[in-house]
Amino acid sequence: MPVTLDYNKCDNAPACVGVRVCPTNAMTYDYSASKPVIDESLCVDCNVCVQYCPHAAIEVAQA
Numbered sequence: 012m013p014v015t016l017d018y019n020k021c022d023n024a025p026a027c028v029g030v031r032v033c034p035t036n037a038m039t040y041d042y043s044a045s046k047p048v049i050d051e052s053l054c055v056d057c058n059v060c061v062q063y064c065p066h067a068a069i070e071v072a073q074a
């Protein structure tokens with residue numbers, strides 16, 4: 012399952028560490044929406060972003 016973003020925890024900053032560490036560019040910053048977004052079709056469930064997010068805003072989706 013792709014990861015999910017909890018926007019109540021996310022600071023929605025363009026300097027999102029998840030965007031920087033994602034190896035597949037599944038996580039990108041949506042400047043029109045002013046928040047990071049995840050393209051589920053590109054996510055490979057590596058959980059790197061989960062480990063690096065300083066706000067614990069990225070969660071492994073439950074099946």
Ligand code: SF4
Binds near residue numbers: 034037053055056059
């Ligand atoms: S789990 Fe891996 S591939 Fe998916 S958004 Fe996070 S860093 Fe990118």
